[in-house]
Amino acid sequence: MQPTKLIWMNGKLTDWQQANVHVLTHALHYGSGAFEGIRVYKTPDGPAVFRLKEHIERLYYSSSVLSLNIPFKKEELCKGVVDLLRENGLEQGYIRPLAFFGYGVMGLNPRGGETNVIIACWPWGAYLPHDSINIKISKYIRIHPQSTVADAKLCGHYVNSIMAALEVRGTQYHEALFLDYKGEVAEGPGENFFMIKGNELITPPLGAILAGITRDTVMQIAQASGYKVTERPIKAEEIYTADEAFFTGTAAEVTPIGSINDKPLGAGGVGPISGKIKQAYLDVVYGKNPEYKHMLTYVS
Ligand SMILES: Cc1ncc(COP(=O)(O)O)c(C=O)c1O
Numbered sequence: 001m002q003p004t005k006l007i008w009m010n011g012k013l014t015d016w017q018q019a020n021v022h023v024l025t026h027a028l029h030y031g032s033g034a035f036e037g038i039r040v041y042k043t044p045d046g047p048a049v050f051r052l053k054e055h056i057e058r059l060y061y062s063s064s065v066l067s068l069n070i071p072f073k074k075e076e077l078c079k080g081v082v083d084l085l086r087e088n089g090l091e092q093g094y095i096r097p098l099a100f101f102g103y104g105v106m107g108l109n110p111r112g113g114e115t116n117v118i119i120a121c122w123p124w125g126a127y128l129p130h131d132s133i134n135i136k137i138s139k140y141i142r143i144h145p146q147s148t149v150a151d152a153k154l155c156g157h158y159v160n161s162i163m164a165a166l167e168v169r170g171t172q173y174h175e176a177l178f179l180d181y182k183g184e185v186a187e188g189p190g191e192n193f194f195m196i197k198g199n200e201l202i203t204p205p206l207g208a209i210l211a212g213i214t215r216d217t218v219m220q221i222a223q224a225s226g227y228k229v230t231e232r233p234i235k236a237e238e239i240y241t242a243d244e245a246f247f248t249g250t251a252a253e254v255t256p257i258g259s260i261n262d263k264p265l266g267a268g269g270v271g272p273i274s275g276k277i278k279q280a281y282l283d284v285v286y287g288k289n290p291e292y293k294h295m296l297t298y299v300s
Helices: 026-030 052-065 074-088 155-168 213-224 236-241 272-285 290-295
Strands: 006-009 012-015 033-035 038-043 046-050 093-101 115-122 133-141 175-179 185-187 192-197 200-203 228-231 244-249 253-260 296-298
Touching (some): 012 074, 033 155, 046 074, 052 074, 052 093, 052 213, 074 093, 074 115, 074 296, 133 155, 155 175, 185 236, 200 213, 213 244, 213 290, 244 272
Parallel strands (some): 133 175
Antiparallel strands (some): 006 012, 006 115, 033 093, 038 046, 046 296, 093 115, 175 185, 192 200, 192 244, 244 253
């Protein structure tokens, strides 16, 4: 990670090195925090944050699941992001807001502990830096929707994702794919999943997966481009006969999938529709499509 100068910490721009917490921070022990991943892009009209409002909304939703009351208004956090980017002079990269229970209480009930909010940002290129990726169905399943509130972006949930990421580390696979407890396709460790059959894009329904903001953007772009978009359960066997597939995510953007469990999809590599959707997505985030400019928050 390449540090920047400042971190927004509980409302104050703080030196990167001084933005520290106590080792008895509740979230460090139990994962009692909620976070976001947002990107800022260098557009022809200056740096712009992609779908800032929706990310901050989701941070509040995730925090509410933990009874973590963020002691700031949503507008203050949006302004915090913009101020931080401006002061750090970061034109393109990644933004990480995090709300968490801090120091003061131990034990599983976090109520009464201090609540902290930080926003950091740093330069970050492609998360999966390949034209297309080879993926493997994980031996782990996506967290069960009755074990937690699975669509909240909570720190503790990410141990599930870390296990899947470790599973493919050092193998020929670039990323894992989670099935759910029913054996249906869920999502990647940090990405939503789409498969393509003919002219139709199919993606698992909301409920047990993260309601991805990139997923939503891609659905809008695909529909506007004349593709049929369907949200429905996908059986694991079905994906091998897909023409194409791709992952979506703030970090992963649109990443075409060339093969699953060593079985190439279609002709393998980047499928023609996936390639078009990826380009259309990049045009939107880089401010090149006027129809979607409302999704951008300009920094200056
Ligand atoms: C588990 C999981 N699924 C999907 C996504 C994609 O969500 P988004 O497009 O909002 O970044 C992410 C990334 O935040 C994630 O962590």
